[in-house]
Amino acid sequence: MAAIPVETARVSPSGAPQARWASAGRLAPAVLLAPSLLFLAVFFALPALTLILYSVLTQAADGTIGLPLTLAHYQHFFTTSVYSRVLLTTLRISLWTTGAAALLAYPVALVMVRSSPFVRQAITMIVIAPLIVSVVVRTYGWQLILGNGPTGILNWLLLRIGLAQKPVALLYSEAAVVIGSLHVFFPMTVLPVASALGRIDPRLEDAARTLGATAWRSFRRITLPLSLPGLAVGCTLVFSLTAGSFVTPAILGGTGAQMLGMLVDQQILVVYDWPFGATVATVLVAIVLAVNIVSMRVLDRRRAVQAR
Amino acid sequence: MSTELRTPLAWLLLPVTGLVMVFILAPLVVTVAMSVSDTPLCRLPAARRYPRLVR
Numbered sequence: 001m002a003a004i005p006v007e008t009a010r011v012s013p014s015g016a017p018q019a020r021w022a023s024a025g026r027l028a029p030a031v032l033l034a035p036s037l038l039f040l041a042v043f044f045a046l047p048a049l050t051l052i053l054y055s056v057l058t059q060a061a062d063g064t065i066g067l068p069l070t071l072a073h074y075q076h077f078f079t080t081s082v083y084s085r086v087l088l089t090t091l092r093i094s095l096w097t098t099g100a101a102a103l104l105a106y107p108v109a110l111v112m113v114r115s116s117p118f119v120r121q122a123i124t125m126i127v128i129a130p131l132i133v134s135v136v137v138r139t140y141g142w143q144l145i146l147g148n149g150p151t152g153i154l155n156w157l158l159l160r161i162g163l164a165q166k167p168v169a170l171l172y173s174e175a176a177v178v179i180g181s182l183h184v185f186f187p188m189t190v191l192p193v194a195s196a197l198g199r200i201d202p203r204l205e206d207a208a209r210t211l212g213a214t215a216w217r218s219f220r221r222i223t224l225p226l227s228l229p230g231l232a233v234g235c236t237l238v239f240s241l242t243a244g245s246f247v248t249p250a251i252l253g254g255t256g257a258q259m260l261g262m263l264v265d266q267q268i269l270v271v272y273d274w275p276f277g278a279t280v281a282t283v284l285v286a287i288v289l290a291v292n293i294v295s296m297r298v299l300d301r302r303r304a305v306q307a308r
Numbered sequence: 309m310s311t312e313l314r315t316p317l318a319w320l321l322l323p324v325t326g327l328v329m330v331f332i333l334a335p336l337v338v339t340v341a342m343s344v345s346d347t348p349l350c351r352l353p354a355a356r357r358y359p360r361l362v363r
Binding site for chain 1: 315317318321322324325328329331332333334335336338339342
């Protein structure tokens with residue numbers, strides 16, 4: 001139906017209707033994007049900008065926040081050893097979790113993709129099972145398992161089989177936060193890796209094997225390089241989510257493994273120092289953003305090299 | 309099944325996957341087990357060796 005006016009417009013001597021259609025065509029993407037852009041502006045950009053603005057404002061003695069603008073909060077954050085330690089703990093826990101997730105997710109994803117439909121479905125169900133249970137419930141489950149006394153399930157097991165002579169202090173440590181975070185964010189690594197592995201043409205590996213490559217060589221030269229984008233996406237997701245997590249470090253880390261998310265909560269809800277809380281949150285967002293940008297750049301460069 | 313899972317090296321993936329499955333299910337199973345337990349605390353037999361820690 002739309003073809004008739006366009007044809008008419010093409011033969012019109014003035015050319016004005018054709019120009020109108022062309023401009024309407026140019027506007028269409030903007031009109032279609034407007035609702036999502038508006039949503040992002042109101043619910044993402046505005047709070048993020050407010051957060052950044054708060055981090056450079058000054059809080060008076062009576063608690064009011066306003067001018068003058070200052071970078072003193074950032075200076076305070078980066079020059080105080082306690083906060084630098086929290087930042088390093090956050091980075092350390094996030095890196096350990098990401099590394100462990102990558103190491104464990106790859107074999108699981110490989111078995112998931114290369115198994116019979118029944119095994120694949122069973123693994124998929126188990127991998128996504130934690131996503132349908134609240135993170136608080138899962139973390140309390142870990143608290144029961146990692147309990148420091150002999151009543152902790154893992155300690156009970158270690159004592160029973162004679163691997164430990166006395167209960168091991170697992171809870172309220174960085175290791176406990178890594179274990180809890182790994183459990184919470186594990187599906188975020190497995191699913192992108194499985195998706196990347198599933199897209200690899202099996203004929204490529206068959207061709208390599210036919211040409212005399214061993215299974216290990218074919219994995220190292222074909223499967224692994226082609227699945228790296230999925231692994232990179234999974235690692236970026238796990239790093240970003242772990243760095244910003246609050247529930248898991250609060251329940252499993254306590255004061256033994258304080259992370260930036262807990263510091264933000266403490267500064268805003270306990271100390272009522274909103275500008276400093278906003279500063280910590282901005283630093284956290286900046287770290288996560290930097291990791292995401294680097295990951296995207298690496299993936300883009302890789303894609304460009306592969307396209308050549 | 310692909311050729312990769314038939315090689316001896318590939319069979320190593322299966323125990324790793326099994327352990328990861330146990331790791332994923334452990335806190336969920338423990339939580340469900342606690343919900344049907346008749347004790348208010350998680351009390352296991354080894355606790356008898358440390359009487360002071362048990363209420």
